[in-house]
Amino acid sequence: MLLGLGCGYVAIMNNHVVGTMCMTFFGEVATIGVLIVDEKLRGQGLGGQLMKLALEKAGKRECRLIASSDGKPLYRKLGFDQLEAVLIHRGIVAHVEAPDGAEWAIRDDFDQISEIDRSATGIDRRALISTLWNKGGFAVIRYAGKVVGYAGMLPYGGGEVAGPVVACSTDEARRLLSFLFSHRIGALIRVDLRQQSGLADWLNSIGIAEVSTRTAMRRGKAHSDTEAPFRTYVLATSQFGFP
Structure with a gap:
């Protein structure tokens, strides 16, 4: 990949x-x-x-x-x-209820997912999203038929990795992850979490515990930081950089 x-x-x-x-x-x-x-x-x-x-x-x-x-x-x-x-969480998913308002993405959602990702990150990661799309699954939240948040999940080593997660609030990010986890009870999951996401305590409580801490670093700055309502809460694993 x-x-x-x-x-x-x-x-x-x-x-x-x-x-x-x-x-x-x-x-x-x-x-x-x-x-x-x-x-x-x-x-x-x-x-x-x-x-x-x-x-x-x-x-x-x-x-x-x-x-x-x-x-x-x-x-x-x-x-x-x-x-x-960046907080690295890993563990076996305990029982998680599927939340209201989240659902599996369909092919027609791809362009909207790519656009809110670009809005959140300030860069065009369509190629990455396409690669993840072809190898895993995506959940979305919609308002009035429009995608306003997404989360990805794909095989990773001996388990799976959840991410990226882009949403407008911590509550929406948690709902997206809850939807994915509710379909993977008992699976080994890794989550590479931004420290400011507000999700660490919840992940620990459902068995996906923090196992290490790493640091996001940058050399140079080629774009302006975005002020869009969308924010990245979970990375697409640390191998793909930040955010």
Whole structure:
């Protein structure tokens, strides 16, 4: 999925892959993810070399990534600024009632979903949404027949990942996730949550507990922040950057 939306690099030593990095491109924004270096070779500059390739490939684009605590010193050195915390939640879904007002998306909703996502993020992620659409499922909330919020869910490793979630309020974001979870009772779910979403306590209460914290970071700024009513509450996993 990542390579279909961008490109990737590997570090090779003695015919073995010892480092990886992938990039995705959304107009004037590039996201960087899956930066991994073999544990035995860390501290030798491989991560920095892979990041140098990424920044050269990105050119003048704004670059975004989600950093672990180990990676933050390198990214700061390369000019990345800290934005906000991202809370990684994972767990088996307990019983969740399907809420009123949310339903499965239909094909005719795709353009509206893409547009509210662009309004919330300030970038055109239609290619990402199309990829997620073809591999997973989407829920929506409608008012007067118009889509005003959406949430995605797709297979991820040994379980599933919920996200992205774009809505006008925390209540709507929770309703969207509740709808998805009500169809996946007993499933292993991951949620990459913006710290300011207001959803962390609720996720913990239904068995999807916080397991780690990461940091959203950005280098450069290619677009103006949006003041639209739509907001991203959950990421499409940290590999696809922020938001």
